[in-house]
Amino acid sequence: MTENGAPSFGIKDKLGYMFGDFGNDFTFILSSSFMLKFYTDVMGIEAAVVGLLMMAARFVDAVTDVTMGQIVDRSKPTGEGKFKPWIKRMCGPVAIASFLIYQSGLADLPYGVKVLWMTVTYILWGSIFYTSINIPYGSMASAVSPDPKDRADLSTWRTIGATLAGLVIGVGTPMFAYETVNGNTVLSGPRMTLIAGVFSVLAVVCYLLCFKLVRERVEVPANNTKLNIAHLFKSLVTNRPLLGIIAAAIALLLATLTMQGMSGYVFPNYYGNAAAQSTSSLTGSLAVLVICAPLAAKLSEKYGKKELSVASCLAAAGIYLVCLIVHPQNAFVYVAFFTLAYVGFGFFNTVIWAMITDVIDDAEVKSGVREDGTIYSVYSFARKLGQALSAGMTGALLSLIGYTNATAFEPEVTERIFKLSCIAPLVGFGLVALFLIGLYPLDKKRVEANVAELARRRGK
Numbered sequence: 001m002t003e004n005g006a007p008s009f010g011i012k013d014k015l016g017y018m019f020g021d022f023g024n025d026f027t028f029i030l031s032s033s034f035m036l037k038f039y040t041d042v043m044g045i046e047a048a049v050v051g052l053l054m055m056a057a058r059f060v061d062a063v064t065d066v067t068m069g070q071i072v073d074r075s076k077p078t079g080e081g082k083f084k085p086w087i088k089r090m091c092g093p094v095a096i097a098s099f100l101i102y103q104s105g106l107a108d109l110p111y112g113v114k115v116l117w118m119t120v121t122y123i124l125w126g127s128i129f130y131t132s133i134n135i136p137y138g139s140m141a142s143a144v145s146p147d148p149k150d151r152a153d154l155s156t157w158r159t160i161g162a163t164l165a166g167l168v169i170g171v172g173t174p175m176f177a178y179e180t181v182n183g184n185t186v187l188s189g190p191r192m193t194l195i196a197g198v199f200s201v202l203a204v205v206c207y208l209l210c211f212k213l214v215r216e217r218v219e220v221p222a223n224n225t226k227l228n229i230a231h232l233f234k235s236l237v238t239n240r241p242l243l244g245i246i247a248a249a250i251a252l253l254l255a256t257l258t259m260q261g262m263s264g265y266v267f268p269n270y271y272g273n274a275a276a277q278s279t280s281s282l283t284g285s286l287a288v289l290v291i292c293a294p295l296a297a298k299l300s301e302k303y304g305k306k307e308l309s310v311a312s313c314l315a316a317a318g319i320y321l322v323c324l325i326v327h328p329q330n331a332f333v334y335v336a337f338f339t340l341a342y343v344g345f346g347f348f349n350t351v352i353w354a355m356i357t358d359v360i361d362d363a364e365v366k367s368g369v370r371e372d373g374t375i376y377s378v379y380s381f382a383r384k385l386g387q388a389l390s391a392g393m394t395g396a397l398l399s400l401i402g403y404t405n406a407t408a409f410e411p412e413v414t415e416r417i418f419k420l421s422c423i424a425p426l427v428g429f430g431l432v433a434l435f436l437i438g439l440y441p442l443d444k445k446r447v448e449a450n451v452a453e454l455a456r457r458r459g460k
Helices: 011-042 045-076 085-101 111-139 148-177 187-214 229-237 240-271 276-303 305-325 331-367 372-400 410-438 442-459
Strands: 180-183 184-187
Touching: 011 045, 011 085, 011 148, 011 184, 011 187, 011 240, 011 372, 045 085, 045 111, 085 111, 085 187, 111 229, 111 372, 148 180, 148 187, 148 240, 148 276, 148 331, 184 410, 229 331, 240 331, 240 372, 240 410, 276 305, 276 331, 305 331, 305 372, 305 410, 331 372, 331 410, 331 442, 372 410, 410 442
Parallel strands: none
Antiparallel strands: 180 184
8 A cells, every 4th residue: 555545556557557548549540540541542532631631730739738738737636636537537529529530421522521521520539639638648657656667667558558459450440441342452431430430439448447447646736836838838948858759759650650551551552452451460569569568668677768769769760671672572571571660669669658757757856846747748749740740741642652542553653652651660760769869868877866866855
């Protein structure tokens, strides 16, 4: 038992935190992997238009994310905690909004109406409801335990939850969502609508399990200082660790979400093999679960989270460079490269959430004020920006290479699809490593010094 009478940190917290990101990614991974494909191939909207929406929505997030962070920081702890209540409140709205995005029954409506529907439902899901549940969920890690090792464990279990969601979505969706029409592998609109509904229900179940199992042990008082936008902006833009992790996060999502998004094109269009898309998701997810999850906390404790992450992403970039040069003609050889890259960047992706708590600790050491919600909201906005940039870039590049419903299987277009599927993650993972080396100062030595200083201030 802890000093405040709560049960000690243990497996229930880890499982509960895992279910939280499981719930998040039932809608997030579905959006990043299949929304562009759904609206281009089923709804008949140009890829550039879908990508532009995803980028434009991030300007809305610039307001909603930071606003939600301020709301969380200023909220008073309740008997259920400071962060947990938001998960219960918002799990229903985020699931419903996600389901509404994938309504294939609207495919015959006028083009402008379809664009309007896509815009409204996507902003409701991502900028409003997803924000209102994801920021409290991410900020909650600091309140579950003050121990850096426990937080690293939470980061690992969060990654396990995301990986399991990716496994279910990445393996299951291609198996059921595609059908063969005139000899071509195409996405079925009605099946996607059904799949989105099932995933929305599962998301709610996972969120409620998170709410039930996780306990907040560290009381985080409400921040009642008067909001000064100029001071807030100055403190954020001068926070080098935050800027470094933001730059790395944007590059990471540029790489990983482009990998996921291009899978919906490189496998069915270039290789003509939707089954290989399912296999790539299966092997990539299993690699993270079997290799990265068990080793990440141990390796980061020994070498440091920053040090592990740099090596991890350089390895992933090198793997995609080799894939581009080898240019495999067999879909399952490409799957092998895809899986190796997953192992490469998987270590960074596993510890990144613990790195955010390191950033929060570092800011508290410097200022004496703890702002979990605000810092996490800024980081959350950066992740969404990375998501938007990858979707926008993918949509724009697909349009640039001439991808339309009419040209989707022309040899010149499919060859360009393959090259995009290698070059984008190669550049993205290389940038992650460079940003961590050049901008992010929280190496193993500094993190340990911050933990010791905060423990001294708290009398422990």
